[in-house]
Amino acid sequence: MMARSGGKSGVRSGDATRAALVAAATDALREVGFAGASAREIARRANCQQSLVFYHFGSVSGVLLAALDAVSQRRLAAYQALVADSASADDLLGAAADIIATDLASGDVAVLVEMLAGARLVPGLARQVSERLAIWQEFAQAAVARLLPPGPLSSLAPVPDVAHTVVAGILGLELLAHTSGDRETPARILDQAAGGLALLELLTRRREPKESP
Numbered sequence: 001m002m003a004r005s006g007g008k009s010g011v012r013s014g015d016a017t018r019a020a021l022v023a024a025a026t027d028a029l030r031e032v033g034f035a036g037a038s039a040r041e042i043a044r045r046a047n048c049q050q051s052l053v054f055y056h057f058g059s060v061s062g063v064l065l066a067a068l069d070a071v072s073q074r075r076l077a078a079y080q081a082l083v084a085d086s087a088s089a090d091d092l093l094g095a096a097a098d099i100i101a102t103d104l105a106s107g108d109v110a111v112l113v114e115m116l117a118g119a120r121l122v123p124g125l126a127r128q129v130s131e132r133l134a135i136w137q138e139f140a141q142a143a144v145a146r147l148l149p150p151g152p153l154s155s156l157a158p159v160p161d162v163a164h165t166v167v168a169g170i171l172g173l174e175l176l177a178h179t180s181g182d183r184e185t186p187a188r189i190l191d192q193a194a195g196g197l198a199l200l201e202l203l204t205r206r207r208e209p210k211e212s213p
Contacts, residue, residue, distance in 0.1 A: 017048060021057070024043075025042050025066065027045055028041050028045060029067060029111045029115065030107045030114075033114050034064070034121075037064060038060065061122055068112070068115050068129070072136075075099075075108055100173055104178065109177075109178045112171075137167050140166045140167045141159055144163045145159045
């Protein structure tokens with residue numbers, strides 16, 4: 001099945017149609033929210049027949065999840081580069097601040113916000129959205145494990161727990177900033193966290209037993 005297009009051939013391939021629908025679903029979530037991201041709205045934005053939403057994705061939820069996947073993959077690639085340049089836990093907090101600023105500027109946070117809100121309304125959708133958040137837990141755990149060497153601090157804060165806190169913290173800050181429009185508070189909180197982390201590292205070093213002469 002082919003979708004109409006404004007190109008010279010008048011049609012576009014199945015892959016092009018899928019890509020257009022995913023892009024349209026992403027824009028719809030950003031601009032009209034989960035409630036407004038209907039099959040008709042997505043098809044209108046993609047300039048194709050409404051039936052193609054169901055042909056390619058099976059349901060409206062299917063194309064919306066594909067939009068969430070596309071956003072997540074793009075974000076993950078960008079964040080891997082940021083974290084790769086982090087040499088300390090303090091750097092990681094700086095990367096988190098960059099992540100939040102980038103997400104808010106791109107509108108990607110809106111996609112996640114709307115999918116989290118809509119997950120409560122469609123049976124089975126909450127589980128599928130939750131599964132897609134698992135990759136962020138794994139990503140954060142790998143980053144924390146690399147930047148939190150064995151020692152007193154890591155014994156006080158196990159890597160999985162720290163990773164969970166990082167993901168929940170960034171997600172929470174993004175959601176609050178998105179809904180309130182306040183983009184300064186997240187940066188300030190992360191600065192305070194960096195100061196607290198530095199103090200904790202200093203205190204744990206002081207408590208380390210001194211080597212015998």
